[in-house]
Amino acid sequence: MLKCCDPSVSSDSGNNFKNLSKLEPFTDYTCIGQIKENNVIIKNTTAIHVRVDCELKIENKEPTSTNTSIELSWTTTSLNCEKVLPELEKLSYDCRCHPDNWKHDQKSGQLTVNKQPRGGTCEVSGLTPFIDYTCSVQPTYNDQLVSQPTVVTKKTGVGVPDDVGTLKPSFPEHNVIKVTCHAVKHFFGPKTIHIANLTYGGVIQRSQNNSKKCEFEFKDLSYSTDYVVEVVAFNGHFSSKKVRSQTVNTLYNDKAVIIRLSIFFIICVVMVPVFYKIKIYMKKHRNSQ
Template sequence: MIPDLQCGNNTVCFKPGSDDICSNMTFTFTSCTNTSFQFNRSITRDFLDVKNINQTAPTQFPVEFKAELPPNCNLSINYTCHIFYPRRGYYPEIHRFNETKNLSELEPFTDYECIGLIKDKNNVNVYNTTEVHVRIDCDLEIDFTNTSTTNTSSQLTWTTTSNRCKDVFQNLPKLLFDCRCGDSSQRIRLLNQTSVGTCYITDLQPYTVYTCWVQPSNDLEARKPFQVKQKTKIGVPEDVHNLKLEVKDHNTIIVTCNHSQIFNGPERIFKAQLHDGGSSVERNDETCEFEFKNLKYSTNYTVKVTAANSLFESNPITKQISTEYVNSGIVFHVFHILLTSVALLLVIYKIYDLRSRKSQWPGCP
């Protein structure tokens, strides 16, 4: 039932199909006068054209090729591959034939050229197929299973899955994972032949929302990143600086300071404490400006100032200052004026009282 092919004058050709190779075929020729003759022909495997072998390249792990071989020839096929570097960036277009790999040794995200070695029943190589380009890009998905933070670090734990590359992670020594939160990052490999990875990212700022991400990559290319929001815990506020103390009206102390406004948490408050060695006074305010009035004269005071949030206070900054001494001569002078004024008032009162009495008793001397 094979159609004939015209091969030239007085010549008829037949092309055996794959199912006909390695079998005996009977050819029947019938003339116009209904006379016929037959002859038999053995179709050997030499009729096999390797260019016509349909090869389907693998698209997932475990790696398997599908190749259509003549079913009657008792042939088997074994594929070997070598790494192929296409022209990409600064990499030259070269073949590395000295790195032959079996299918079980192939890795994702790598370009290979593979050749099928066709062997007979005696395991003797009889043909080679044409080369087939193979590259399997795993459709990696990351599922975050645990995320936690301190006030300066973040922990990301995830499970990596792939439909195309199931159970292949133990064979991925070159697969890396880049973790990043802000400007801090870490790069890890999966350990203990598992699909579970954990990153510890340090040097973060307290009480800050970060967009953290994990990105799989190999030596040359990065994959799609996967993101998660993280907020670090409350930390210690930054210290105040440039603390200034000033005495006003002899017994009033003015306190001011500067601050970066980095409180690392909610409820931004400044606290100032005033100590004289015995008692103490504390003031809180949203700005670092305090006034302590009606203090003791000529007394040493210690002032301590901190910045505070809802949980923590900064390191205290302290300074000492003394209220001013009041001059005793001035005090005496003021006292003398007061006494003179009182005496003058008494004299005036006496004169007034005397005149009042004379007006009431005009006959009296």
């Protein structure tokens, strides 16, 4: 008769011996043979180490993704435990995903799930949009890692860009409006475009794009006019929330004022001598009379 002892169970309990039919895979046992005569143990054989590794093989299927999650699916087979594989209730899987180029400001999702021994699916959520992730499915038995994980890569879907910062208008000239803001850091998509619309009375008058900076300049505008500037970030698929400036007013027509003053000055320069000559002529005329 062969009896095996589970080292993880205290020998004081008297329950640390198991029959061969009750042995579990991925577990270390110490086994001894007992020679009996008339149901009396007359000799124990030398203890031997026994461990059954099921050599699990996990085959990943093509993963699917949203912009914040990746769903993994797989099947599990075993060369030497195929018959008992469906009965392994302690067999589970650990699903993890992390960015290929790890940065501290990016999220790495991980989720441990229990699935059917033959395989299953798991969803890793809380991920960052439009990021390449490396995901793994790690088999575990009785909360212990067993076999090697399988690895697959997947990119999350396109998300909505971050909003632009507060708009800061300025006036390089009286009929010019310049608007700046902090460039968007995360576009979560293939393109990085800042779009500015200059509106008057709720109607778009002009539009500008800038892929590098959040900086726009609208020239040759109407003088002393109320405008509003709207800026969004666009990644080729989605736009961020519009950020509107307060009403920005172009200044008065300083060039026209300068021209009027110049004309008035010229008139003054020309007419003063004329008036002076007229005055002298009239004085002489009175004296002659």
